Amino acid sequence: MCIIIMQNNHKKAFIIAEIGNNHEGCFYQAKKLINAAKKCGVDAVKLQYINPNKFIPPSDKKNLKKYERFKLSKENFLKLIKYSKKKKIKIFSTFFDFNSFNEFKKYFDMYKISSTDNNFYDFIKTIVKEKKRTFISLGLLTNIEIKKLINFLNKIDQNNHKYITLLHCSSSYPLAYNEANLKQILFLKKNYPKYQIGYSDHTLGIETSLCALSLGAEVIEKHFTLNNNFSKFRDHKLSSNPNEMEQLVKKSKIINQLLTTKSFKKTNQFKNKKFYRRSIFVNKDLKNGSKIKIKDLDFFRASKGISVRYLSKVVNKKLKQNIKKGNLLSKTFIK
Incomplete structure (x- = not known):
């Protein structure tokens, strides 16, 4: 995925390319993705660190096997962090269990909470208590449930809005255009004005992301791959390839200028x-x-x-x- 943060002072968008699992467990493929993302002009990359034994039930042997194949070793995970710093590009990750988060949290300045875990309040509390920049996807939640989440966050810290970004999201892969519901961005901005509001895009292409930016989204999240036909793994098809990512970066800057307010x-x-x-x-x-x-x-x-x-x-x-x-x-x- 890629995340675009539209700065309030109208500086250029801050773009994060999410590698996710598109490396498919290959350390060298992950390095290629980092290099390509850097070349596209992004400011950061994001990984997903999944321990299959803490995420998939033992009875689901098919998915256990898949995620085990995609899993980066702890050694390679740390090497990628070091490599990103060498390339002068920021890196962070989504975590899916307490142990992994506690083990690696010190290496990152930002975290991501997936739609899968946006109702896992104890896990959310553990992450939010770090008071670091945290992106929370709102997929699978109704508006009533979003309000409950915000109330919970405020109980943890009344100033959580200073470091938490809410991402409108529809958890379908790929997402049909008629289910994107981009007007939800306006709803979130109106009802939660203290928060930075963004959009997690699972549609094909970059048009939906650009439309979301035009509606005032300050963050765009979208998968990133070297080749949409790299393998049969689903995420490659709905990801932005280097050409699309580069266009997304360029056009986000244009939209940022179009939305800039100047004294007459x-x-x-x-x-x-x-x-x-x-x-x-x-x-x-x-x-x-x-x-x-x-x-x-x-x-x-x-x-x-x-x-x-x-x-x-x-x-x-x-x-x-x-x-x-x-x-x-x-x-x-x-x-």
Whole structure:
């Protein structure tokens, strides 16, 4: 997945490419993913550290075998942390059991809580008590359950919103476009304004992520792979490949600029204002003392003279001097 954090001061988006399990247990493949993510311009990568014996029931031998094959050894996991630091790219992980989290938490500045565990309150408490940047996916939760989660977080720490990001998410892989429910982002921003709000995207392509950014999402999460056809493992198909990731990074910066608020007086529009407005001109010779009629006037772009805004205050006024055809009307000409 990739996570994009839109900074409140409108700096460039902070992008995290989630390798997840797309390394399929291969240390060298994981290194290739880190290198590719760095080349795409992301700021961080994310892993998933799963101990199958603490995640899959013994009776589910098929999934136990799969996750055992995908599991990185503790030695290689630590090597990837060291390698990322060498490449000057941040790295963090999602954990799925207490022991693994407690063992590796000291190596990371950020954590992720998956939709699987967003109702596992005791596990959430263990992670949140570290008071480090934590992303929580809200997949599988109703709005009532989201409110209960927020109430629980506030019991742990009233200031949890300073380091917790809420990610709108629909737990379906891949997610159909008509189930993305992106308006939920607006709901979350309205009801939980203290929190940074984002979107965990499981749709194909990057269009949904870009739309979410346009709705004000400050974080976008999306899987990352070297090749969508790398293997039969499901996550490769719904992941962004390097080309898509690079485009997502570039276009997120454009959207960030589009949503930036500038003081009117600091914009080019303000500079152009006087050149694009119309002023009042006379279309015939007019004599001193004559009344100004609307038929005697033209309205051209000009940076000087009387603005068309004041036309009603000019019509039927008397002139106090002669004016030649084509001249700009000035307040000094009117009695």
